[in-house]
Amino acid sequence: MKFTPLFCFLSLLVLFNAKPLQGAEPEAVLDKQGKRLKPGKGYYVWQFWADNIGGLTLGTTRNKTCPLDVIRNPKAIGSPVYFSAPGLTYIPTQTDLTIEIPIVGSPCKESKVWKLSKEGSGFWFVSTGGVAGDLISKFKIEKLEGDIDVPIYIFKFCPSVPGVLCAPVGTFTDTDGTKVLAVGDDLEPYYVRFQRVSAFPQEI
Template identity: 75%
Template sequence: MKSILPLCCFLFLLVLNTKPLQGAEPEPIVDKQGNPLQPNEGYYVWPLWSDYGGITLGQTRNRTCPLDVIRNPDAIGSPVFFSASGLDYIPTLTDLTIDIPILGSPCKESKVWKLSKVGSGFWFVSTGGLAGDLVTKFKIERLEGDHAYEIYSFKFCPSVTGVLCAPVGTFEDADGTKVMAVGDGIEPYYVRFQKVSSYKNKDLSSI
């Protein structure tokens, strides 16, 4: 709890050069097949341009716990789970809890996404979050346009007035690891979702 309170203060005091979502209404997020995302179902999160190189977890910085959320260009990725309070589908523009429950992880912390302070105006998307905490509230936004129906990006943008609202993108760490991050110069990272149970070459062990 002590590690969360200072970060919450930073979030209220610091607003990056981004603006909250305006003029849009929540709608069901759909996978590549056009089906709404469901809670308690695993989805691969792939880059816009490929059916590979998915989101997973890894040890970055000093190779310590908790694990950070990364993009692995050499693997299919790990199943990602989403939940929205009181809803039986996953909508856009709504506070979500995001979890990557990898089995056999060397780190014992929860695998719920949270924002983790790294430097001035910069955060990694890490794990160890507690559902409901301010630092675990992420949103998914659909790319605008008639031909962008299945294209989305993540945002850290809790539904609380005055809190940081900024896109989640990728940052290349010193060793080349592509870490999901929020901060100055971080652009949205556009993705598509593939339901694990309907993927023809299922591989739940890749991370």
């Protein structure tokens, strides 16, 4: 898969403010208790086979500079993640979302909204510093299909605009062992479930 031409086309679409495609109303994303994810509520994001560990948070990678990247901490509960979908009172699948991890006390002043950040040929980190509504800050949650007892999801960078890059978010292991969310080739798949923060005690 060659990403470079698609990324250039994606940049052009940002300039021309392309409008998203319209589709049927999608189903709601469900947390581990079977309840709909809600805008403005915090959720831990865990790999589907693990509880209480491996959560998402923010950290410095690459040159250890700002903005922060979205990483998995295999030994911790992670930080609350917030989702928003304009005009909706729940978080749906297959819909453009703004995703944010608003950690407190960060040395980086950029927004904590996710965005796609180019790292090299055919490879992009999921970073922060995004702006709600911008094309490079539009992510989706997709439900895995099949004979599965519980709902399992993946993140995708797949803006609802014709011809733009559409690919799942996986995990890239950095040179120091940090697991960074990324879009590109040869990444570890990242299948997740969601846990409402208020239903689970936060670590101090």
